[in-house]
Amino acid sequence: MVAALILWGHALAAFVFAALALAQLRRPRGQWPHRAFVTALLLTALWALAVAGIDARDVSTRLAESARNIAWLGFMLALVRRDRTGNVAIGAVYIVVMGVVAAGAVFAIAGLVKTDDEAFRAIDSARLVFRMMAAVSALVLVHHLHQAAPATRGGIRLVVIALAALWSIDLLVFTTGYLQTGWPQGLIAMRGFAMAGVGLLLIVAVHRSGDWTLSLSRPIAVRALSTVVLVVYAGLTALATNLADSYAGDYARIVQTAIVFGATTALITLLSTPWLRAWTKVKVAKHLFRHRYDYRAEWQRFTATLGTPGDDPLAERVVKAVADLTDSPGGLLLVPDGAGLSPGPAWNWTDPPHGRDEPLAHHLADGIRIVELDRVRAGQAPADEIASVPGWLIDRHDAWAIVPLVHGGSLIGAIVLARPPVDRALDWEDFDLLRVAGRQAASYLAEDRAHSALADAARFDEFNRRFAFILHDIKNLVSQLTLVARNAERHADNPDFRADMVATLKDSSDRMTTLLGRLSHHSGTRDEPLTAVDVAELIERVAQRRRAQHAIVATAGPALARAHAARLEQVLGHLVQNGIEASAPDAPLRIIAETRDGHVVIDVVDHGCGMSPAFVRDQLFRPFVSTKPAGFGVGAFEARQLVGAMGGTLTVDSREGEGTRFRIVLPAADALEAAA
Structure with missing residues (x-):
């Protein structure tokens, strides 16, 4: 009964996928995603037909399954429009997953070699581990593809759902086969009918799809790469423990514990080492992306650091925002001081010097020039630049670059960046990004200083307003005292007048004291x-x-x-x-x-x-x-x-x-x- 269900279910799936492939061949679109889609449909139909006619455990069927998975991964890769992402990182991710699929096929071929029972079980276990790794990695890629698919393109969403169902079924079958001794015939029978449903879902998706291309953002590509690497890492660890169970004999448990402990310790060490994280970031950006920086993400972080008020003053946030662009661990703001620049607020910068550097201010004011201090130390910079850099910056090895802050043609200041964990020379992308960031940071500092000047002017205005009111009150007091002085010439001998005059003078003195108190802004x-x-x-x-x-x-x-x-x-x-x-x-x-x-x-x-x-x-x-x-x-x-x-x-x-x-x-x- 189960064998009949396997036969009819997979035969139905083969018919659905073959019919869809033939329908697509009749109306070719001449696009690479469309061709990849047709190829994946044909290979899926071939695999389903092999399961129905031969057996799911046959080597030819397993090879057809690997070819099917590689074809669908190629179709997913074709959906991503690489000319928009501007990098090859997502292509590297797909190649890694295809390599895992191919490794599973190699283990399937290796199972044909005549070996003892222990070796055969080890090879079969390794094959299942690699197939599970391939299914999990493919599901990760499907998830990120789903994030990139616009909500308005329902056809693409249906394709993504169909692919998620395809590899979820595979993962369930392989996991069950790995955990139990026998082959899960019942799940194999159900998989045939489920695959027929996947084919029907793809038919609906084809009629609802327009454009077959998507664009994955740089963060999605990096997350996909990181997740796939972790899956492969965990899979290789599981494979190593299985091999130890087969060949370590009585010491199998000790060896397995050592493998798991060592792999976990190594992973934690890798993830917690700042230098290694910085090195990995640099290498990934250099070799897998066309551009070093994800400008959209960097600019969002830059503006968030500058525009989010907190406990730190704006000057320190400006230094941090610029330093974060190049992964610099610290920085120092040089502020205008007369005709020169003096050390000002700092972020993770110790022992700032004292003094004023006029040549550096004149050099930076002449143009927006990023000063690369290593070139100055090596004598490779222009002569005027070498002469303008002060000696304390030359002597301080962790000083890496100077970024001028220019706003409206005026030098607002300059930022000295500390050397990043992974030492490197600045390139044209660094210069362009730091130049634009310097202008933006300068505008923030100029606006802040303008607000401070306006606040000072407002305080002076308030003082002047109070003083004007007080002058008016003083005028009234003067009028009153003038009248007392005039009457004193005529009534000085009158005791009542003298008493009234003393009371008037005391009252005038008290009022004068009150008026002076009103001048204070602390009143x-x-x-x-x-x-x-x-x-x-x-x-x-x-x-x-x-x-x-x-x-x-x-x-x-x-x-x-x-x-x-x-x-x-x-x-x-x-x-x-x-x-x-x-x-x-x-x-x-x-x-x-x-x-x-x-x-x-x-x-x-x-x-x-x-x-x-x-x-x-x-x-x-x-x-x-x-x-x-x-x-x-x-x-x-x-x-x-x-x-x-x-x-x-x-x-x-x-x-x-x-x-x-x-x-x-x-x-x-x-x-x-x-x-x-």
């Missing part, structure tokens, strides 16, 4: 929380201070506002001073405060000359605009800024010849806030 008044302020008490204090200068009428009921007491007093001082200066000596100034609908409303009303609507709209709240000969034009502007910072509003209603009303509206505070 924290702008971050103080809002509190409940007794507006009536504050208005009375402001009015009492100014009554010696002008008549002021204060009318305030119980009112608690959420504000800053010092800021609100400062605002009222500005508005009262403006009202006094705008009013006639016999026209009193009124300050009114009351609570309305959850807000505290404070009015400062004068009966002076007033202002025109155009002046109020266009100039009143603009800084440095004033109608007074000695005015600074910042009082109203600062008052509105301070009120806005407290969550309130400042409005003005003025009529020429009648007077002006400034109105402050602040959120009201409740009794609980006042108690707190």
Whole structure:
């Protein structure tokens, strides 16, 4: 029964693959992937026919199976458009896997040689190991081919799925045959019908496929190569342990343990040695790729290192980003210092020197030249370049190259790269990549320095703004002190006046101290929380201070506002001073405060000359605009800024010849806030 299923299943598979091959031959496309596809179909049909007519264990059948696998690997290789990848690494991977398949065929032929039972079992075991290695390696390549296939090309995806099913069935059969003593006849029977299903899936894929070419990226090719090498490594280790089991006799277990332990130790050593990893990377890039660098991956890593903020400052990240391009273990940034360059931030660089190198700065500023220090040491560089390199770089053997950082025609700095683990001379690809990376790094450094300059300018601007406000307050204090000095000539003998004068001087001194504190950028008044302020008490204090200068009428009921007491007093001082200066000596100034609908409303009303609507709209709240000969034009502007910072509003209603009303509206505070 099983033999009949093997016969009919594989005969059906042979019919499906042969029919598909003939159908493809009728409409040739003249493309290499298409020809490889037809060849693989014909060899698969031939193999299935051999299994059906002869036996799966016959040498001719096993050779046909090896030819089938090599044909399908060739078809997969043809799917990869090598002119886009620009390397031969993926071709090397496929050749390695084809070599593993061919080794399995060699062991199949070796089984024909008359040997003893132990040798025959060893050869048969080795043949199964190589067939399993070939199946696993082919599945790895299928996986990477699946990653490269666009999601919109469903036909290619179906081909990949069919190939994965083909080698998954083989792996199941070979693994079962390796683990058990007898040949898995049941799985062989099932494989025939499964292969017929694979053929039907390929028929569907053919009708849905358009372009037969794919493009594997460089990372996929490297991962495929690494995975296949690991599979081959593990397979050879398993083969060695099988041979030891057959020929080591009583010492088989000890020899097998030594093989496994030695292979594992060797693999860990290889993977954990930085020099060996760097050497492997260089050799692979040199011999398997057309270009040394995967520019897309390198540029993504470069920009990620520069653009990702972290604990390290930007200058150190710039050095690291450029050093990573050439696998340099460290680097030093030379920064402009007058007419020369001085050592600056470093990454994995010890004992930077002191001093300034002007000749090197002049040489690098003349053009974007990558300085190869080994050529300078050997005297092979141009004379001007040799003369410009400082002695401390010549004496330091681990200094490898100097990359200038030029932005907009200006030398932003230079990076000294440490020698990579695998010493080599720089080539044209290194020069091109480092030149472009130097320009990009220079733009980052220039932008960072521009931001720092803008921040300094902003701090100066803030200082100037505060100073302008303080000058305005000083002007008010000077007016108040001038009035005291004028009255002192007439009322110096009056004890009440002397007491009032001392209080005024003390208050002016305290206010001057507060004004000087506001100049410091460490002043924290702008971050103080809002509190409940007794507006009536504050208005009375402001009015009492100014009554010696002008008549002021204060009318305030119980009112608690959420504000800053010092800021609100400062605002009222500005508005009262403006009202006094705008009013006639016999026209009193009124300050009114009351609570309305959850807000505290404070009015400062004068009966002076007033202002025109155009002046109020266009100039009143603009800084440095004033109608007074000695005015600074910042009082109203600062008052509105301070009120806005407290969550309130400042409005003005003025009529020429009648007077002006400034109105402050602040959120009201409740009794609980006042108690707190």
